[in-house]
Each structure stands twice: as structure tokens, then as C-alpha cells.
Amino acid sequence: MGLSAVTVLGVDRPGVIAAVAGSLADCGVNIQDSTMTLLGGHVAMMLLVSGELSAVELEERVCAPDLVVTASAVSARPDFSRERTGLGYVLTVHGPDRPGIISAVSGVLAAVGGNITGMSTRLTGRLYVLIADVELPGLVDVAELMRRLAAVGSRLGSEITFRPAEPELL
Numbered sequence: 001m002g003l004s005a006v007t008v009l010g011v012d013r014p015g016v017i018a019a020v021a022g023s024l025a026d027c028g029v030n031i032q033d034s035t036m037t038l039l040g041g042h043v044a045m046m047l048l049v050s051g052e053l054s055a056v057e058l059e060e061r062v063c064a065p066d067l068v069v070t071a072s073a074v075s076a077r078p079d080f081s082r083e084r085t086g087l088g089y090v091l092t093v094h095g096p097d098r099p100g101i102i103s104a105v106s107g108v109l110a111a112v113g114g115n116i117t118g119m120s121t122r123l124t125g126r127l128y129v130l131i132a133d134v135e136l137p138g139l140v141d142v143a144e145l146m147r148r149l150a151a152v153g154s155r156l157g158s159e160i161t162f163r164p165a166e167p168e169l170l
Helices: 016-026 055-061 101-111 142-156
Strands: 002-011 030-039 042-051 067-073 087-096 115-124 127-136 159-164
Touching (some): 101 142
């Protein structure tokens, strides 16, 4: 069975997700992992799927009006379903919109080996909001990291909070 990464972009409307999921199911393709969101009135989906179809066949067969579908073959990762061993945190940024916010915050996290495992941003009027799930290695000095994030927030004119994540219930 092959593994493919599929992206879908288009104007949001009722039934978009149903159309894409139905096309995949009709092809005998299994959705293993996915994320879907709205971006400025457009639906954006990223899916990791498995099945007998090649990436080219997926692009041809996953159809819904007014959608751009791309697919690429990817390699299976042996640690795909591994249990996370890092420490989970939630980072939020609230402040005026400006270029470089994501770059500045993600750079501080990357410098200590932090991994952003999920992120969402929204612009409401002039207020920019970023929420990110972050995984840190166990030996990170969290107090020092918080000081560095506060300094970045000050330079951006934004408030940055960083707190331990609540345990997820699945």
C-alpha cells in the first residue's frame, strides 16, 4: 500500500469535506491523518492517505468543483504513531499584525529544540492571534525560554503566554 500526502484548497462551501472524503472512500483510500481549516473563506485540507492509487491517480480521481487538489508520494515513517516523550505546552500571541511574528516566535522555540506540532493564526481587524501546540525536550530551561519569549513579545508589541498543555483525552 502506498502513502500519499494530499492537499485540497478551494472556496469554502457546505459539503466540501464530504465530497473529498467521499472521493477518497470511493477509491478505496484510507485517511490516516488529516487537518482541515478555513483560511480567509477558503477551505484548506492536508491529508495523509494510504491505498493502492499513485499520487497522480489520486489527483485525477479526487474531484470536487472548484478545488485545487495536489498529491505527492511520501515515505512511511517508523515513528509515525510513537508516543510523544517531550513536554507539551501551549503558546499564544496577541498583538498588532505585522510581518515576522511567526518567524520570531518559531526561531526562539527552534533554538532550544522545540517543535511546533500544531498552529493556528487569525487576524481580526488589527488584532493578530497565534495559538501553537509546542513540544519541548525534557532538559529545556523553561523559565529562560519564557524570558526569551517575553523579550520577543516586547519587541513585537505583543503579549506572549506559554503554559503547560492540559493532558489530552482521546
